[in-house]
């Protein structure tokens with residue numbers, strides 16, 4: 001009876017990212033204690049040349 005969406009109920013069960021206080025994005029990883037967007041608390045902003053700022 002599994003139609004492929006049985007795991008959908010487990011989505012969002014763990015809160016991994018919270019709002020970053022530096023960049024404001026919902027990208028601060030709680031367990032890693034690091035923002036996935038700006039790299040907080042790293043002193044330099046996380047940036048890659050393949051991720052061009054708009």
Ligand SMILES: [Zn+2]
Nearest residue numbers: 020023035038
């Ligand atoms: Zn951030």
